[in-house]
Amino acid sequence: MIKAFFTRPLAATTLALCVLVVQAQAEEMAFDVLILGGTVVDGSGGAARQADLGIKNGRIAAIGDLGAALAEHRIAAEGQVVAPGFIDVHSHADRAFADADAAAMEGFLRQGVTTAVFGVDGFMGLDELKEKATLAAQGRSGLNFLSYIGHNAVRNGVMGKEQRAPTAEELAAMEAVVREAMEFGAVGLSTGLMYLPGRYADKHELIALASVTAPYGGRYDSHVRDPANALITSHRECLEVGAAAGIHAHPAHMKAVGGKNFGKGDALVELVNHYLAQGQEVSVDLYPYDGAATSPVVNLLYPGGDAAGEALMARIEPLLSGKSIPEESIEALLTDLRAYWRRSAGITEVLASARARTEDPPAGMFSWIDTVGYESLRIVVSAKPAYEGRLVTEVAAELDVSPFEFLRRIIVAEGSSAMVTLGAIQESDVRRVLTQPWAMVASDGEELSPSHPRGRGTFARLLGRYVREWQVLSLEEAIHKITGLPASYLGLPERGILREGAVADVVVFDPDQIIDRATWAEPWHHAAGVSHVLIGGRAALTDGRLQRDRLGRYLRFRGAEGSTEPTATVLRKAP
Structure with missing residues (x-):
């Protein structure tokens, strides 16, 4: 009797404890979002694998077999690819801030883009950058963004359209603006040397301003001076400025442009490889089209x-x-x-x-x-x-x-x-640069009144045509060029990669359906094949439907903090 008296309460207590333990484990395993059954391509360039993705508090909490876990939202991703949100390292989408609806950046989200880099080609002033950062904080932007400080804007603010070298006082004034921009989190200095007033600047001026960014780990991005008529000389100038300033050099939208330059893709590759061999940090971006701007x-x-x-x-x-x-x-x-x-x-x-x-x-x-x-x-x-x-x-x-x-x-x-x-390119030259390990893919496109198909098609075109149809790149290589590689260049170790602890910027797409639909004649058509886009673990696109919340924010460049990620990653094709 005594034994029975004590056994039954003990059994009940043990059962209760077991229930509490199971509940605690369940709560510990509960996620905000579970992405189940997809093929994970993590952005590193490594092989794809089948795995589930668990997201909690805006970050990736687990990758593995999570089918039994609890979650507030579950995304069925069977037959689809799960990848880091794409990073557009050269974008004019910031023009959409002028229009409240366009600033949702639907055309980019429908391609899987979650982060863009603005201020390219030299056209971002400091006041404009601060204004756009404020608008993003107020919920205007559909994309995260970083930005360069633009040389053309800085020069115009100090010197107007003067066709001469700056005085010492004017140069000091420009340096002060660049320094303030770097303190505000700019990526570095961008130039548009084809345009006015940038074409009036000599190399001395460019080196002086680029050097201001060096203590911040800044980058030098350049729309080179005269690619149609002096292709190699113009690109060499960019690399020389970076080397003299002691910073990473990045020729923008690299291309062997114009009839007289057809076939010079090899020469561009040789030029970059020469500087890399000398120890200079170099990367480039390009768009996967055989034509530049349209008019x-x-x-x-x-x-x-x-x-x-x-x-x-x-x-x-x-x-x-x-x-x-x-x-x-x-x-x-x-x-x-x-x-x-x-x-x-x-x-x-x-x-x-x-x-x-x-x-x-x-x-x-x-x-x-x-x-x-x-x-x-x-x-x-x-x-x-x-x-x-x-x-x-x-x-x-x-x-x-x-x-x-x-x-x-x-x-x-x-x-x-x-x-x-305005810039015809041979397809063979596009592919020659595209397949290099130091080449990223960027749109050079815009959301507001797109005039070129790349604004609505670049990333879907890369995955639908250059990967699936033409097999120029493997899926892992292509995704690395739009995630891990640009994240490394931009000092974003917590983005561009799917790993535990990383920010949950994630895209889910159908590798058999993703395709660009924008054409030269009708550049406004959205891409197809992307089903889900998450920014910081929150839905920007769900089952192909644009969500109401604008999740983009201004991201301050953190290159000076000494990211341990390499600047460029060498890709090796699978045997």
């Missing part, structure tokens, strides 16, 4: 010096200076330009004046044809399909007219619908 043909030719031409030039001036004018005013201007080119057909002196302005513009006026040359222009949209895909110089020679006259005829016949790429 309606009507935007490329300037009117002559007659009264009607001068009146049109006065209306064009706001566009040349980067001022915003209403869309309907631009459309009216394009209509009037087309009519002007029709009327000018037989007026020799007017056409001569217009051609001179277009090919050799006055000081302070920017002309794409002066900058890249006719031989860089490939027709990508035309009412005559036989023109599409061909160089302007090639068709003009066939018709026995000057390239200028050929473009004038296209404007008269097709108005603003005919389009060219």
Whole structure:
């Protein structure tokens, strides 16, 4: 009796303790989000593996067999790839901050992008950077972002459009702005040496300003000076500036651009490898397209010096200076330009004046044809399909007219619908650079009024075409180029990688369905194949539906804190 008296309560107590232990273990194993049954490609370049992903408090808490664990939200990822959120290391998506709806960055999220780098090509001033950081903190941005401080913006703020070297006082003023920007968390200095006023800067000025970023571990990113006419010299200048300043050099959107440079992908690779062999830190980015910026043909030719031409030039001036004018005013201007080119057909002196302005513009006026040359222009949209895909110089020679006259005829016949790429590239040269271990992939695209398909298609195109269809890269290599490699370059050891403790920026996509749908003629189409995007463990895209919350924040660059991750990772293809 005594034994029975004590045994039953003891059994009940033991059972209760067991229940408490199981409940405690269950709570310990509970996650905010579970991603189950997917193929994990972790961003390191290592082999894919089947695993579940557990997310708690915005970070990756576990990777493994988690099917029995509890979670508030469960994502079924069978047949899909689970990867780090993609990082667009060269983006103009920041222009979307001007529009509350566009700032959701839907086009980028639908490609799996969670972080972008702004301030590229030299066009980010310090005040603008602070303003955008504030807007992001207020919930405006759909993407996380870092930013360079832009040389063009800094120079313009101190010197305007002056075509000369800065005085000692002016250089010191520019250095002070760059230093303040680095204190605010800028990645480094970016330049746009093809554009005004950046093209007026010499190497001494660039080295002085880049050197300011060195104590902060800064990077030197450059839209090089004259790639169409001096391809190797322009890229070498970027590497020399980085070496002289003692910082990482990064030529932006590297490409063997223009007809005269077709086949020079090998030379670009040799140049980078030479500097790497000398101990210089170098990386590049590129977009997976055989054409650079896109423009309606009507935007490329300037009117002559007659009264009607001068009146049109006065209306064009706001566009040349980067001022915003209403869309309907631009459309009216394009209509009037087309009519002007029709009327000018037989007026020799007017056409001569217009051609001179277009090919050799006055000081302070920017002309794409002066900058890249006719031989860089490939027709990508035309009412005559036989023109599409061909160089302007090639068709003009066939018709026995000057390239200028050929473009004038296209404007008269097709108005603003005919389009060219401003930088034709051979596909073989794209692939030569793309397959290098130091090459990242970036969009150089925008969200607001995209004019090039890369803004809505780059990352889906990489995975759908260069991986699945053309097998130029393995899936692991391609994902490394848009996650782990840019994260290393940007000093983001907690992003771009799927590992326990990392920030839960995650994308889930179907490797058999992901594809770009944006085209030269219709660049606004969203990519397909991405089902889920999480930023900091919270949903930005769920089952292909854009979520309401804007989760992007300004990320301060932390290169000076001495990240232990390597600057560049050598990829080796699986045997």
